[in-house]
Amino acid sequence: MSSNDLETPSVNTIRTLCMDAILAANSGHPGTPMGIAPVAYTLWQRFLRFDPADPIWPNRDRFVLSEGHASALLWSLLHLTGVQAVDPDYEVLGRPAVTLDDLRTFRQLGSRCPGHPEYRWTSGVETTTGRLGQGVATSVGTAIAGLWLAARYNRDDFTVFDFDVYAMAGDGCMMEGISSEAASLAAHQRLSNLCWIYDSNRVTIEGHTDIAFTEDVAAWFIGYGWNVTTVADANDLDAVARALHTFKSENERPTLIVVHSHIGYGSPVEDTPKAHGAPFGVEGVKSAKRFLGMPELGGATWRRTSPCSSG
Ligand SMILES: Cc1ncc(C[n+]2csc(CCOP(=O)(O)OP(=O)(O)O)c2C)c(N)n1
Incomplete structure (x- = not known):
């Protein structure tokens, strides 16, 4: 098999794990992971520089899931990449950060896979997210810290710090005022590592954004001084990679990649608000798996418990 043959099953494995975890919990937000999985896959597989065996390597690229309600996506990525767990003192524990059994306990009390990412609860989470806008705002501080560390410690003949910071955000993050302030500061500080x-x-x-949010986000960011590029179809892995290369070759400005995706992609509720925060149900998951060409067994047979968190 070539790496191209493996890409679609890899993306669909991320989607399937998310659907199964949410179905087992009977709670969660399946729509966003289904839509944005190809982008997450391309970023983590081809661009994000990190060492799963050394999850706190200081020069690792940082990934922030600002749309924290889609946490199943992050748990699936951490599971599939085999990121190792550390304790609060940053000692490597010799076990994965997220096992399949952890995914099976998604949204249960004490689970390593809570409803929203919690810093220092699950290894691989760089900052707590869930309040919309909070993750993107924090990512600006992280990017400033990265440039400060580089200015302080790098030498002409030796680079210690040159990490990049990626934040994934949804319409809800863009609606929040805090995102505007943070975006303005990021451009002013010329955070080309963001x-x-x-x-x-x-x-x-x-519901659909046209009832409350009709502004031109790309134009707004150009006004702030960002480098802005668009991907017309989240499923086009080459276009996603091209956009990420555009970011990598920018040296003056932060980059915004506007990705047009389909919430709940492949499910019976694709492109509808029903895909946002309700599990697809047994039949919905089966139907999505058939569409994606994935085995139908899975979440329906996972342990069923009652959800303990919402939002
Ligand atoms: C500041 C804040 N207000 C409200 C919420 C509740 N909330 C959780 S998800 C969500 C909608 C997010 O929409 P979007 O970012 O488009 O996510 P998608 O529908 O694509 O999953 C809201 C309002 C929140 N998490 N944070």
């Missing part, structure tokens, strides 16, 4: 990926699926919790 890349925001805007998952534009035009659906939020209350």
Whole structure:
């Protein structure tokens, strides 16, 4: 098999793990992982520089899931990449950060896979997210810290710090005022080590975005002084990679990648608000798996418990 033959099953494995975890919990947000999985896959597989065996390597690229309600996506990525766990003192524990059994306990009390990412609860989470806008705002501080560390410690003949910061955000993050302030500061500080990926699926919790949010986000960011590029189809892995290369070759400005995606891609509720925050149900998951060409067994047979967190 070539790496191209493996790409689609890899993306669909991420989607399937997310659907199964959410189905087992009977709670969660399946729509966003289904839509944005190809972008997450391309970023983590081809661009994000990190060492799963040394999850706190100081010069690792940082990934922030600002749309924290889609946490199943992050748990699936951490599981599939085999990122190792560390304790609060940053000692490597010799076990994965997220096992399949952890995914099976998604959203249960004490689970390593809570409803939203919690810093220092699950290894691989760089900052707590869930309040929309918070993750993108924090990513600006992280990018400033990266440039400060580089200025302080790098030598002409030896680079210690040159990490990049990626944040993935949805329509809800872009609606929050804090994102505007942070975006303005990022451009002013010329944070070329910062890349925001805007998952534009035009659906939020209350319905389609056209009922509350019609501004031109790309134009808004150009006004701030960002480098802005667009991916017309989240499933086009080459276009996603081209956009990420655009970020990598930019030396003056932060980059915004506007990605047009389909919430709930492949499920019976694709492109509808129903895909945002309700599990697809046994039949919905089966139907999505058939569409994706994945085995139908899975979440329906996982342990079923009652959900303990919402939002
Ligand atoms: C500041 C804040 N307000 C409200 C919420 C509740 N909330 C969780 S997800 C969501 C909608 C997010 O929409 P979007 O970013 O488009 O996510 P998608 O529908 O693509 O999953 C809201 C309002 C929140 N998490 N944070």
